[in-house]
Amino acid sequence: MIETKKLCFSYGNTPVLKDVSFTAGEGTLISVLGPNGVGKTTFFRCLLGFLKPSSGSVLINGKQVNLYSKRELAHEIAYIPQSYNPVFNHTVLDCVLMGLTSSLSTFEQPGPEHEKKALHCLQMLGIEKLAHRGSMKISGGERQLMLIARALVQDAKVLIMDEPTSSLDYGNSFMVMKCISDLKDRGYTIIFSSHNPEHGLRWADRVLAFKDGCIIADGPAQNALSGNVLKELYAIDVCVNNVSTRDGEYTVCIPLGGTNAQNV
Amino acid sequence: MKYRLKLAILCTACLFIFIASFFIGRYGIDFLTVLKILADRFVRLVSFGKFGLKQTWTSAQQSIVVNIRLPRIAAAALVGAALATAGACYQGMFRNPMVSPDILGASTGAGFGAALAILLGLSYSGITTMSFVFGMTAVLLAWFVSKSSRIQTTIAMVLAGVMVSSLFSAGTSFVKLVADTQSQLPAITYWLMGSLSSIKTSDLGFAAIPILIGLVPLFLLRWRINLLTVSEAEARSMGIETGRLRLVVIICATLMTSASVSISGMIGWVGLAIPHFCRLIFGQDYRRLIPCSALMGAAFLMLVDNISRTITTAEIPLGILTAFIGAPVFLYLIITGGSARND
Known part of the structure; x- marks a missing residue:
């Protein structure tokens, strides 16, 4: 479970988030909507503990985010970036294994049982065939699924996705959203941002509409939008x-x- | 296990080149004698000088094998391994396949530091320390310039490295200008060309320590170096603060480069070309890339050094030979967009 209580954040003297309060239980899919520059990304960065709120708090399972160690926090919440432009052509399996960082000690390396786990996560998303392909050689949609697999292997129950479909074509967007929706059914709490209100209407249990750092509508998509x-x-x-x-x-x-x- | 097989082949090739290198040189020594001398040395080393083989060889032969060829071959292996590993690490850390110790200015910086140390008449430890300090300065300078630049970081870093390199080579030229023409200038000039011909056993010991100090942590942390190739935010959300890891990697890689430069002078391109050959053969995972780069770098430089001392009557400086191999690789990377790809 993740919640924020009267979360405020400012860059210098410019307030970006104003009194944002919300709660998300297990197995919820939440779509965050709003024009560019309203603080969606800042909101996500606060949830992930990257930014320290000016006031108010972010709680995961009742405990403040900044009280978790980085390793512990990685087991609670995972981040899936907007896009991934690899510089080196690591294989898909190598990329997914990186998600195990928080489960391994500093000098430890992933072993066969870790690889099995990574393959299992790829299987959950139906892309186990890509395991030994180069991450530069797969499509944008497949790469997005690979990043999701990397978050799953991390064992976090809350997934934060920053515009997961922004760089994908129509068909791939659908495929990725379908996968996200399946994960929700498995009990994951997923918060994603999108520029397409129909994604919220079609898939999300709930929509948070942001404007000027405030939530102006919160509820089931049909009512909120x-x-x-x-x-x-x-x-x-x-x-x-x-x-x-x-x-x-x-x-x-x-x-x-x-x-x-x-x-x- | 395809990887195991490839690794075994690489290890065998490395060992083969190491042993074969003892037979190459102007003074011919037959196979059995070399093996006997080496075995004798080994037995004496293990038994603390109590036992040894019966001497059936001349002391001149022994001197050539033990005092001339052994340190030289070992130095080639060590320097090759150090430069290739440092290159692989720099590439991952800066998320940039086109960097290497020479491109980043680490080699030139270290070269300047060493030239300055020779000018000041410092000891071997002084030379290594100075080359480390200036090598580190060069890398950090290139890094900060590219970070604050508004052009694309891959290009910015290469350009910054070129700038830093030329700054330090100008510094080296100045040092040469004021150096004593009788003793210091020849020492600096000869050494700048990149050569292993004047290596002594004592020099070898001195460079081996910093190189191993750099190599061991990188070897142990090798899987984690993969995490430096993804963005800061991603790494952080996976539960790792990359700042400290980055610092350890940069210090180790620069220490290895500087130590190499302080015994062998400027041997360019090994740090760029070898990691890319390894990427093509063994893939991008640093678990494999670090040990393979070290082995391939060692084998490569031993081979090049053999060529350098046999191809003509006068020895060809190593830096010239490595450039013949490195420059085409760099051109290939520019043409393919900076990355040697594999599936």
């Missing part, structure tokens, strides 16, 4: 509508134009 909220976030009119498909009813968003557009 009204046309008004989206208008407030992105300053454009958005039509939010239900569409029936082969697989049931889904909510879609259609951007209509700027606030000053005449023919809305």
